[in-house]
Amino acid sequence: MTTDSSQPGDSSQPGDSSQPGDSSQPGTRSPAGSALKPVELTSWFDTHARDLPWRATGTTGWGVLVSETMLQQTPVRRVQPIWEEWMARWPRPSDLAAASQAEVLRAWGKLGYPRRALRLHEAASAIATEHGDVVPADVDTLLGLPGIGTYTARAVAAFAYGRRAPVVDTNVRRVVARAVHGAGDAGNPSPKRDLADVDALLPADDTTAAKMSAALMELGQTVCTVRSPACESCPISHDCAWQHAGRPAYSGPPKKVQRFAGTDRQVRGLLLDVLRGAEGPVARERLDAVWSDAGQRDQCLDSLLTDGLMEQTQDGLFALPGES
DNA sequence: GAGTCGTGGCA
DNA sequence: TTGCCAAGACT
Numbered sequence: 472m473t474t475d476s477s478q479p480g481d482s483s484q485p486g487d488s489s490q491p492g493d494s495s496q497p498g499t500r501s502p503a504g505s506a507l508k509p510v511e512l513t514s515w516f517d518t519h520a521r522d523l524p525w526r527a528t529g530t531t532g533w534g535v536l537v538s539e540t541m542l543q544q545t546p547v548r549r550v551q552p553i554w555e556e557w558m559a560r561w562p563r564p565s566d567l568a569a570a571s572q573a574e575v576l577r578a579w580g581k582l583g584y585p586r587r588a589l590r591l592h593e594a595a596s597a598i599a600t601e602h603g604d605v606v607p608a609d610v611d612t613l614l615g616l617p618g619i620g621t622y623t624a625r626a627v628a629a630f631a632y633g634r635r636a637p638v639v640d641t642n643v644r645r646v647v648a649r650a651v652h653g654a655g656d657a658g659n660p661s662p663k664r665d666l667a668d669v670d671a672l673l674p675a676d677d678t679t680a681a682k683m684s685a686a687l688m689e690l691g692q693t694v695c696t697v698r699s700p701a702c703e704s705c706p707i708s709h710d711c712a713w714q715h716a717g718r719p720a721y722s723g724p725p726k727k728v729q730r731f732a733g734t735d736r737q738v739r740g741l742l743l744d745v746l747r748g749a750e751g752p753v754a755r756e757r758l759d760a761v762w763s764d765a766g767q768r769d770q771c772l773d774s775l776l777t778d779g780l781m782e783q784t785q786d787g788l789f790a791l792p793g794e795s
Numbered sequence: 796g797a798g799t800c801g802t803g804g805c806a
Numbered sequence: 807t808t809g810c811c812a813a814g815a816c817t
């Protein structure tokens with residue numbers, strides 16, 4: 472991968488990252504942002520990175536974009552087989568763009584958050600028609616595509632094109648919270664500060680910065696985990712502020728936890744699952760059977776129609792979009 | 796900025 | 807069993 476097009480940095484956010492004291496940790500006097508050595512992370516990554524299919528040499532920007540979209544809030548184990556199918560079936564953006572929404576939603580299966588599939592389908596069309604069927608490498612251009620936000624745009628720029636683009640996901644935030652700030656875990660996201668924190672850690676060189684971004688994520692996923700961090704296997708434990716502080720427990724504001732049982736999300740999921748499993752349009756009664764609360768059921772049906780995740784046929788049946 | 800949007804595995 | 811959590815985006 473890393474085709475290194477020698478772009479002179481993307482100068483995303485120069486200064487204003489300085490945050491002097493950070494008085495949260497009395498015992499640590501390490502200046503934030505200078506303790507992590509790029510080479511220690513990148514060489515660890517070279518020998519310990521998991522052999523994920525989208526990391527294989529030759530994976531296109533499209534392959535990386537599909538993987539990053541599928542991986543949003545979704546574990547690697549569930550994404551991998553679906554990604555393989557998609558790459559075999561739709562190797563280029565224009566291939567996906569040519570498929571119907573119904574086909575795309577069925578292929579998405581139970582990965583969850585099916586609107587991601589619809590947005591990726593839209594993005595594929597835009598890439599095919601406006602970008603020569605090649606996923607853009609520029610962060611700002613990527614941000615203009617549906618379904619691509621701060622994280623995904625930077626992940627594609629870094630992992631597919633070897634750009635220096637600070638990548639901030641939940642894993643990186645945890646690693647930075649511990650290694651740099653000495654906290655037990657990251658608090659709620661603060662996009663501007665989080666981005667500045669990571670930007671301060673990355674070296675100027677594109678290729679090294681991109682690999683360090685991947686390494687920070689991998690470290691958070693496989694070593695610096697939420698519940699049982701394997702500090703004895705960590706390549707930067709000797710530079711870790713959390714380690715030096717005696718690994719204090721997380722003491723920030725309580726993290727938001729989403730409910731699921733009984734919510735509209737559950738009902739929507741059940742309704743859509745009926746359509747995914749059906750050959751074609753289904754009668755209202757089939758949908759009514761999955762949830763007893765008629766009021767909530769109807770509301771969810773409406774929202775699914777509004778979101779473009781299902782359609783109603785002339786004769787009042789329900790179907791996935793584009794198959795009626 | 797807080798809420799919403801799926802699904803399944805694991806401690 | 808149940809709460810927590812998993813490579814976020816959008817309104």
